[in-house]
């Protein structure tokens with residue numbers, strides 16, 4: 606996507622073909638800052654501290670992290686250790702495990718001296734595939750937006766509510782939930798996006814809003830609790846969100862607060878779509894509420910806010926009494942029954958085992 610007239614992806618191989626460059630997302634929207642990763646430890650820190658975040662981008666970063674680690678150690682024991690440590694960096698997004706296991710399947714049968722070149726090649730493929738996958742998600746999702754638009758009054762935009770950031774910053778490019786928005790705009794369909802701020806880390810305010818400003822797409826930032834009210838007043842045509850892990854039966858795990866949006870959408874007859882690549886389906890789990898591990902993050906994320914003053918200096922301030930403790934579950938699970946449809950790179954399906962198997966029949970064998 607374009608930033609200040611220049612095309613960027615969220616991660617790329619540096620010009621020297623060794624280091625890996627990322628956008629430090631903890632500094633957006635205030636500073637556009639590129640960070641070079643040179644070791645597997647730095648890749649782990651980038652994932653853990655959320656310089657990179659979003660399920661597909663975490664996977665891509667882990668794949669390149671393994672490449673960086675292989676520069677130091679290429680033995681089977683070392684590769685397996687690095688893989689385990691990378692997977693442990695964040696527990697919920699399944700793309701992390703998916704990418705690392707894909708790398709292991711390729712690397713471990715090779716002799717150690719061949720592993721480094723093969724790893725860089727495979728990490729590059731994971732990134733390239735992610736871009737193509739998300740563009741396809743965008744094409745399929747745009748047909749839904751076009752259908753809604755056909756039923757709107759002349760000149761009225763399609764109002765789409767999204768939660769967290771599932772735009773190009775959360776993937777290698779295009780995004781998942783925002784890909785249909787970008788594609789609809791390319792088709793000339795007028796859209797307007799309601800952006801949930803997404804406490805506590807405010808990915809909506811700091812990342813989704815930043816993306817939409819850069820793409821000149823009309824949007825408004827809303828507090829997390831506003832969505833239900835807007836739906837009651839007919840101001841939301843559909844919700845589209847991303848997901849960090851979707852079960853084989855179509856339960857959707859995504860950023861905390863997604864479930865409440867899905868409940869409000871169901872109560873108001875608003876379609877609730879989830880956009881995802883096939884790599885986000887965890888075919889080993891069925892009951893999302895019972896089986897998906899939910900990341901618990903530090904209480905400081907809830908007890909503090911970060912913002913910029915008029916001089917441009919970023920400050921962190923407390924918003925609760927010093928003695929008040931907080932809990933901070935980072936994700937929740939929306940049961941499949943509340944999901945209108947899953948938008949994937951292979952098409953749109955029902956959020957159910959049969960719906961998913963219709964698009965991914967190889968998983969049923």
Ligand code: MRU
Nearest residue numbers: 658659660771775781847848860
């Ligand atoms: O904690 P984050 O910022 O990594 O969470 C990201 C999300 O919840 C996204 O909606 C999800 O990863 C889908 S992104 C394509």
